[in-house]
Amino acid sequence: MLTYQHRIFSIALRMLGDRGDAQEVAQEVFLRVHRSIGRFRGEAKLSTWLYAITSRLCLNRLKAPGRAQRAGEGTLARVANGHPNPGATLEAGEMQAALHRAISALDEERRIVVVLRDLHGLAYEEIAAALELPLNTVRSRLHRARMELKERLERFWS
Amino acid sequence: MNCHEARELFSAKMDDLLTAEQRAALDGHLQGCADCRREWERFRQTVSLLHSVGEARAPAGFATRVMQASRGEPWHRRLIRNVFLPLHVRLPLEVAALLLVSTLAIFLYRQTPEIQRAVEAPQSGVVAPASEAPSKSAEAEQVQGYTKTEAEPPTAPAPAEEREGTLRGAKDRDQFARKQEAAPASAPPPAVGGRLDAAREVQAPRGQDVQAPRAKDSQKSVPAKPESKAAARAQGPFHLMGLLRPKSPATLDAELNDVVKQAGGILVRDADRVGPGSIVEVVVPRDAYPRLEEGLRRIGDFTIETRAKAFPDQVRIGLRISN
Numbered sequence: 001m002l003t004y005q006h007r008i009f010s011i012a013l014r015m016l017g018d019r020g021d022a023q024e025v026a027q028e029v030f031l032r033v034h035r036s037i038g039r040f041r042g043e044a045k046l047s048t049w050l051y052a053i054t055s056r057l058c059l060n061r062l063k064a065p066g067r068a069q070r071a072g073e074g075t076l077a078r079v080a081n082g083h084p085n086p087g088a089t090l091e092a093g094e095m096q097a098a099l100h101r102a103i104s105a106l107d108e109e110r111r112i113v114v115v116l117r118d119l120h121g122l123a124y125e126e127i128a129a130a131l132e133l134p135l136n137t138v139r140s141r142l143h144r145a146r147m148e149l150k151e152r153l154e155r156f157w158s
Numbered sequence: 159m160n161c162h163e164a165r166e167l168f169s170a171k172m173d174d175l176l177t178a179e180q181r182a183a184l185d186g187h188l189q190g191c192a193d194c195r196r197e198w199e200r201f202r203q204t205v206s207l208l209h210s211v212g213e214a215r216a217p218a219g220f221a222t223r224v225m226q227a228s229r230g231e232p233w234h235r236r237l238i239r240n241v242f243l244p245l246h247v248r249l250p251l252e253v254a255a256l257l258l259v260s261t262l263a264i265f266l267y268r269q270t271p272e273i274q275r276a277v278e279a280p281q282s283g284v285v286a287p288a289s290e291a292p293s294k295s296a297e298a299e300q301v302q303g304y305t306k307t308e309a310e311p312p313t314a315p316a317p318a319e320e321r322e323g324t325l326r327g328a329k330d331r332d333q334f335a336r337k338q339e340a341a342p343a344s345a346p347p348p349a350v351g352g353r354l355d356a357a358r359e360v361q362a363p364r365g366q367d368v369q370a371p372r373a374k375d376s377q378k379s380v381p382a383k384p385e386s387k388a389a390a391r392a393q394g395p396f397h398l399m400g401l402l403r404p405k406s407p408a409t410l411d412a413e414l415n416d417v418v419k420q421a422g423g424i425l426v427r428d429a430d431r432v433g434p435g436s437i438v439e440v441v442v443p444r445d446a447y448p449r450l451e452e453g454l455r456r457i458g459d460f461t462i463e464t465r466a467k468a469f470p471d472q473v474r475i476g477l478r479i480s481n
Contacts, residue, residue: 009216027224034228118208143169150204157200
């Protein structure tokens with residue numbers, strides 16, 4: 001758990017945009033793993049199992065009623081500030097905030113792929129296994145998400 | 159390769175997933191297309207920006223809290239939490255439980271005749287409820303055409319021993335009915351609290367269907383409306399059961415009418431004329447009972463068979479007429 005606690009919390013935070021929600025989801029992930037560790041047969045990597053549970057819980061929470069009112073730009077700003085040294089290579093705070101706004105404006109299905117691949121460096125195959133999606137679907141969603149982000153950040157590149 | 163095809167390969171190029179052929183075609187296109195080159199550059203910068211975002215760190219003590227939660231709550235804390243559920247959870251549960259129990263009770267009551275009899279027994283006991291007594295008396299007046307003074311005042315609640323006697327009577331009636339079903343000819347006489355029907359059943363000859371005379375009687379009883387008689391019967395047990403052997407059966411009917419009238423009571427008959435074999439019901443005020451008994455002894459040989467320990471305001475008397 002010590003190995004994965006930051007990774008799981010970070011994925012939940014990037015998906016949900018709220019530290020409290022992210023903490024609840026991350027705790028639930030580890031409790032579920034603790035309860036059903038006996039059923040884990042080792043056919044998949046433990047990390048994939050953790051990512052699968054995390055992704056499912058995040059997507060469920062995002063689809064919960066009343067969630068739309070909670071997610072807003074204020075939340076996104078908190079996401080940016082959630083990290084002690086967020087985006088060390090980012091040019092400016094404005095770009096940093098714009099990036100997080102753009103991420104959270106993505107469709108949830110695309111956002112989870114970007115978060116897993118570009119923010120946390122998972123392989124395509126691992127993402128496909130965690131989300132139970134065909135590899136081509138993962139590739140396609142990731143490409144669409146990246147293109148959308150490029151469009152949203154257009155003004156920073158001119 | 160056109161621009162659209164080239165831009166579709168941007169992600170694969172970024173992740174170094176292109177085949178050699180694809181890479182060569184894309185690079186060739188980018189060299190000759192300024193727009194796509196600019197788009198590729200922006201795409202690459204966007205993805206690089208994403209890659210630069212660091213991993214967020216879980217709050218301090220997160221792992222410890224998860225470990226504590228995974229060990230589970232101690233049993234005594236679980237118990238306290240279950241007992242003292244928040245009101246918004248507990249209240250709907252309690253209301254639901256109340257509704258369930260109420261529905262179950264009504265269902266059981268409707269489905270179980272024993273419970274219905276037990277509930278109805280006190281209502282049909284020695285003393286009718288105050289609200290019912292005057293109306294039933296009025297019905298009986300119409301039956302016999304007697305002039306009765308004012309409606310009786312509401313009766314006082316029956317003494318405890320009377321109620322007990324009534325309950326015993328109800329129990330006896332049930333036993334009596336069961337014995338009648340099993341052996342109609344060998345049934346014992348009714349105790350105090352027996353009703354007119356039960357008394358008639360006792361008088362039925364051996365082997366005779368006790369239901370037959372009853373139907374016959376009901377057809378003959380012209381003066382009494384069927385519903386009024388039914389109401390009179392439904393009033394409950396007799397407080398006194400007696401046997402009257404008239405000196406003159408021929409004049410019995412008129413004499414009995416006079417005696418009851420003088421006592422200020424009412425007479426319910428099951429036949430046009432009262433004679434040997436008849437059973438009549440007399441209701442008199444308690445104070446007038448001695449006068450009634452005196453009159454009955456003038457008519458003939460009057461024997462008290464059973465009698466309640468105490469009389470209510472309105473005394474119900476069952477009279478069996480014999481030779």
